[in-house]
Amino acid sequence: MLSDSEAGAGEVIAATAEHRINHLQLSHDIVHDLREVKEPARRAQVNRLTGLAHRSGVAEVVVWDHSLYGLSYYPERFRTGPGGTIDLDNPAFWEWFRQDYRTMLDLVPDIDGLTLTFIETGARVENQHSTRLRTAEQKLAYLVDQVADVVVEERGLNLYLRTFGYYPAEMARTIGAIDLVTNRQVRVMAKEVPHDFFLTHPNDTTVARIGRPTLIEYDTAGEYNGQGKIANAMPESHVDRMRYYRTLPNVIGYVARTDRYRESRIVGTPTEINLYGLARADADPSVQTWQIYREFAAKEYGRPAAARVGRALSRSREIVLSVLYSLGTNNANHSKLDYEPYCSSYHRSVSGKWIDPPEVTVGHGVNRRFHYWKDIVDTIAPVSCKTDGVLRREAPHVLDNGWVTPRNKMDLTYLGYLVAEKEHGIRLAEESLADIVAAERMLAPEHFRQLRAYFERTVLTARLHHAVTKAYYGYRVYVRGPEHQTAELRRTIWSGLDAAKELAARIRSYPDPAASGEWNWVVDAAQAGTYHTRISQGWDRYGGIAVPRP
Structure with a gap:
């Protein structure tokens, strides 16, 4: 559970x-860092x-x-390394560190373990000073x-390490670090895909290399x-x-996220x-799969409606x-409409980073x-997203091979592909509605109202993306120069702007805009308005x- 909604937590539990859940994780808005349990309200909720x-x-x-947490969390007397970094070779620091964990765990005496993200967090231990490490x-x-000494050895709790990259x-560096952990009781939790939760990403093949009990x-x-x-x-x-993952001997079970903040829990929804x-x-x-759809639809919405609801x-x-x-490639910013300036869609989140050869059939x-x-x-991709440094840092071979160039190459052929794809989404959404x-x-x-709203929002979203695709990607062709600025392209762009x-x-x-959460569905309307202004006014x-x- 990510959300700190008390009523929502009760429904999920x-x-x-x-x-058939026997393992529950409290995360994000409930407690993201263990130090947050020092706050009375957080501690009480946990x-x-x-x-x-x-x-x-x-x-x-x-x-x-x-x-680690942010550098300022740690007493200044331990920040004696170059540039004010923590001296990891100072035994007094680690004694303070372990005692801090004892103090925090005393505040939540009934928990059964920690899930620890130890990669690229806060002060980043890899950036701290040591001549020994x-x-x-x-x-x-x-x-x-050091964490395991307290959590596992002293308290008898489980410690799960979250992989990330x-x-x-x-x-590979994360797996290498896990291999060096000496406490053999430490477990691992890995995402179902590398990096982040994109449908087009492959399975995380690094899980097979983890020599520890692992949750997915x-x-x-x-x-x-x-x-949702x-x-x-x-x-x-x-x-x-x-x-x-069931074929891997180290995988012992799974966990599943049930919300994306506030009231966005999926329990009680389709x-x-x-x-x-x-x-x-x-x-x-x-x-x-067909059994899962039919069974769930019958259980939640009644056997007479099961065939249509499942379909x-x-x-x-x-x-x-x-x-x-x-x-x-996903080009929704955490589900939000944002083709530009959000750049992760065009480099960090591209599934081709994890697939060899980096090809996809659409x-x-x-x-x-x-x-x-x-x-x-x-x-x-817009030029700004090709040249912002992320590709050079995270996938340099892409640039070295000349696969991505610092030019706006958007053209009418790809505009046609994008529009056709969005039209396909509209057709499917309308069929489901x-x-x-x-x-x-x-x-x-009440079931009809819920399902109708679910799919009406889907249809509106599909149509909005179709309209903005015509306007935004059409504009990207238009700005390439006078030879591209045809009357037909202007009509395409403006049909998108007017529809959006x-x-x-x-x-x-819309009377049922969905529960609150990270993605505010209604805000997509404002984003569409922003594109309208940028394209129509410059x-x-x-x-x-x-x-x-035109």
């Missing part, structure tokens, strides 16, 4: 028995939720932590062992894939990965099928891949195979070029 979970039959409650891996491993070499972390809430506000009921994505699917496949590895939900994955992704009405870098990124409307008489009124303006008004006035980063109405 109440659902643990149904989903203790309340821990007790509630235990009384509900959850055997293990674990809280999140990051280490000569590599980043050695520093990271030593830090973990922005690019393959960074993941699934994002059933869909941080980048709709966050639009159709993201896609159990097959998680179940297919689970089938792979997206809860993702939790149901994991539990179902964990109990019966032979279960088929509507089953289109979710392809809808999301056609709407929040463009030609196989269906969705496009039906072509692309090279992630030479074809997709080099064409659709039609299934729900057809099932109205078979559904309880109309859709933004509908989104603002965008400074493109020389102030404006597109006149």
